[in-house]
Amino acid sequence: MSALFDVGQTVRIASREPGVHHRVPAYAKGQVGFIERICGQHGRPETLIRGDGQPFERLYRIRIPQTDLWPDYQGSDRDCLDIEVFEHWLEAVE
Amino acid sequence: MNLPTGPHDLGGQEAGEINLTEHDTAWWEWQIDAMVRLALSKGLITDFAELRDGIEQLTPKDYKNLGYYERWARSLAWVLVDKGVVTQSELSERVQAIRARQEKS
Numbered sequence: 001m002s003a004l005f006d007v008g009q010t011v012r013i014a015s016r017e018p019g020v021h022h023r024v025p026a027y028a029k030g031q032v033g034f035i036e037r038i039c040g041q042h043g044r045p046e047t048l049i050r051g052d053g054q055p056f057e058r059l060y061r062i063r064i065p066q067t068d069l070w071p072d073y074q075g076s077d078r079d080c081l082d083i084e085v086f087e088h089w090l091e092a093v094e
Numbered sequence: 095m096n097l098p099t100g101p102h103d104l105g106g107q108e109a110g111e112i113n114l115t116e117h118d119t120a121w122w123e124w125q126i127d128a129m130v131r132l133a134l135s136k137g138l139i140t141d142f143a144e145l146r147d148g149i150e151q152l153t154p155k156d157y158k159n160l161g162y163y164e165r166w167a168r169s170l171a172w173v174l175v176d177k178g179v180v181t182q183s184e185l186s187e188r189v190q191a192i193r194a195r196q197e198k199s
Contacts, residue, residue: 015096017096017097017099020147021143021146021147021150022099023143023146025103025105026095026096026097026098026099026103026105026106027095027096027105027106028105029095029096030095030096043141043143045143048140048141048143048144049143049144049147050140050144050177051140052140053140053141053143069106070106
């Protein structure tokens with residue numbers, strides 16, 4: 001299956017609570033960033049618990065400005081967070 | 095901002111003072127590490143995700159008070175019982191036997 005998103009594309013990290021292990025921290029949910037790179041395909045965290053991780057999902061490295069994440073951020077406005085998020089947690093931003 | 099989904103979901107919260115002193119790994123910590131890797135290689139747990147999931151099931155109080163490998167130990171025990179690899183009573187009996195042996199020596 002081909003990648004749903006391309007490098008450089010702007011995406012939003014979904015804001016939801018699946019009630020199971022899912023590897024998306026609260027502070028990143030709902031945040032917008034761009035795809036820095038694609039990191040291959042890996043087992044879906046939600047189904048690696050008591051399962052085989054199927055369907056495997058593409059993993060993307062998302063770059064988000066620190067000043068977007070933390071309103072009182074004191075560092076450079078060029079500082080970024082790189083966070084790896086699975087495809088089923090990403091939404092396209094027009 | 096979304097609410098944290100468990101005691102592990104700490105990003106952005108006040109951390110307080112961080113202890114940066116070096117420390118040795120205790121023998122029991124190596125043993126826990128070995129047990130987890132053995133459980134993985136034997137397929138008793140499918141992935142580190144299952145260990146992380148067990149850690150996320152800890153109460154906030156336990157998560158805060160337990161050390162790194164104590165969390166691993168608690169998680170591994172919980173996961174193996176939850177999956178039916180061992181029963182809680184088998185585990186408790188073994189713990190009691192070891193405790194009795196240690197108290198004798």
